[in-house]
Amino acid sequence: MGLVFLGLFLMVVSATAADEAAFVGVNIGTALSDMPDPTQVVALLKAQQIRHVRLYDTDQAMLRALANSGIRVIVSVPNDQLLGIGQSNATAANWVSRNILAHVPATNISAIAVGSEVLTTLPNAAPVLVSAMNFIHSALVAANLDSHIKVSTPHSSSIILDSFPPSQAFFNRTWDPVMVPLLKFLQSTGSFLMLNVYPYYDYMQANGAIPLDYALFRPLLPTKEAVxxxxxxxxxxxxxxVVDAAYFAMSYLNFTNVPITVTESGWPSKGDSSEPDATMDNANTYNSNLIRHILNNTGTPKHPGIAVSTYIYELYNEDLRPGPISEKNWGLFDANGVPVYILHLTGSGTVLANDTTNQTYCVAREGADKKMLQAALDWACGPGKVDCSPLLQGQPCYEPDTVVAHASYAFDAYYHRMVMGDGTCNFNGVATITTTDPSHGSCIFPGSGGRNGTFINGTALAPSFNSTTSGCSPQFFQCEYFYMHSVLFGVVLWAAVYL
Structure with missing residues (x-):
């Protein structure tokens, strides 16, 4: 389907007690067989109003392309350079001279990430990690850049043990000899803890203990919330x-004023048979909800109102990455700059590009229980006041005559009737949002504004059917079959399933 990408970012909102406003940025990996030219990358960033990026190295061509763009950049010391820098002040100074001083101020470098997940992926370099950070910081001080460029190092959230409940979380004590001086460094230099947070992996490793909705930021009933x-x-x-677990883990070591920036978070859009929840819809849902959560300045339960700036992993799908299929499919775009899916950001505030959020649909979730689907269908066509007349025999959406197809139509009609509000595409977990138009043949779904539907205040409505063609009035449910089936049977079955 032709995609006009929903402009991603970036509305800046104020964050209480923070030096910077909360923002959403992106990581830029380069393991692509057809990696775009740096100038093309920067053009895409500008077109999508992306103002914060993280690089995994200090590619000179990329840094030159970013010059005078206004985009704030985190550059990185690759893990394979960490040992040399951590053991030599002179090596660190040369690194800063070559990779930082040669590019500022034209390129707006805001931070240096020293290594990546060193404690969990390169433990033999852990003893020199803080030394490397100190040496690089000293070089920035000598260049009078330390107030503009912060130094930190990204950690995997797996260094946090017993992360729920968050108040009982603590860092793996094996790393106390590193974490204590590291946190002292961050505190004394006014820097922040870099944390990689992947609810996808938490969900996958929980063996069913974590509900999918809880991982995807979907609305939960109060009784389903974790306390x-x-x-x-x-x-x-x-x-x-996870973020609050990190705050509590720091407080356990007596550090209470080090802020957190999430340097990686996302959801894969494709996986193999062992990763059934790595889907385009789930990736869209997670990243859309994450962006809304950050930019709405929601904060966390421990620190409400103080949003955690976050970098989405990642800009491009990286087809050269080793490992399972999901490893290659975390990107928002393919190598040609075509969006993998269209984010649905209604409610996130001002979006600074083409808003195509009306191109989302609510359909039956794959594999959903048929009885639950039938109950939800009957509720939508009855108490939910959806016009289900197109589903009558002989009408455009009767075929295929399956509960999945009929429920998808009814769900989408209710979703758009409620102006795509949060929680209006759930139906107790049997519905999901998709960017793929489910319309087929002459059956035009309510969300399909570009296929003979009518838009009122931006909301797509189904083509109308009058009483002479459908045998019932869509406005007042004067169709005997649907009234009896949807109201009487629907209320009974809905109550049996949900109460």
């Missing part, structure tokens, strides 16, 4: 719980 028994704080998503 920390020590603080009585309610958690509605994995992301907040």
């Amino acid at each position: 920390d028994p020590n603080t009585l704080l309610h958690y509605t998503n994995v992301f907040d719980a």
Whole structure:
């Protein structure tokens, strides 16, 4: 389907007690067989209003292309250079001279990430990690750049043990000899803890203990929220719980004023048979909800109102990455700059590009229980006040005559009737949002504004059917079959399933 990408970013909102406003950025990996030219990359960033990026190295051509763009850049010391820099002040100074001083101020470098997940992926370099950070910081001080460029190092969230409840979380004590001086460094230099947060992996490794909705930021009933028994704080998503676990782990070591920036978070859009939840719809849902969560300045239960700036992993799908299929499919774009999916950001505030959020649909979730689907269908066509007349025999959406097809139509009609509001595409977990138009033949779904539908205030409505063609009035449900089936049977079955 032709895609006009929903402009990603970036509305800047104020964050209480923070030096910078909260933002959403992106990581730029380069393991592509057809990696775009740096000038093409920067053109895409500008077109999508992306103002914050993280590089995994200090590619000179990329840094030159970013010059005078206004885009703020985190550059990185690759892990394979860490040992040399951590053992030699002179080596660190040369690195800063070659990779930082040669590009500022034209290129707006805001931070240096020293290594990546060193404690968990390169433990033999852990003893020199803080030394490397100190040496690089000293070189920045000598160049009078330390107030503009912060130094930190990204950590995997797996260094946090017993992350739920968050109030009982602590860092793996094996790393105390590194974490304590590292946090002292961050505190004394006014820097921040870099944390990689992947609810996808938390969900995958939980063996069913973590509900998918909880991982995807989907609305939860209050009874489904996770409650920390020590603080009585309610958690509605994995992301907040992990971030708060890091805050509590730092406080356990007596550090309470080091802010957190999430340097990686995302969801894969494709996986193999062992990763059934690596889907385009789930990736869209996670990243759209994450962006909304950050830019709405929601904060976390421990620090409400103080949003955690976050870099989405990642800009491009990287087809050369080793490992399972999911490893190659975390990107927002393909190598040609075509969006993998269209984000749905309604409610996130001002979006600074083409807003195509009306191109989202609510359909039956694949594999959903048929009885649950039937109950949800009957509720939508009855108490939900959806016009289900197109589903009558002889009407455009009767075929295929399956509960999945009929429920998808009814769900989408309700979703758009409710102006695509949060939680209006759930139906107790049997519905999901998609960017693929489910219309087929002469059956035009309510969200399909470009296929003979009618738009009112931006909301797509189904083509109308009058009483002479459908045998019932769509406005008042005067169709005997649907009234009896949807109201009487629907109420009984809905109550049986949900109550």
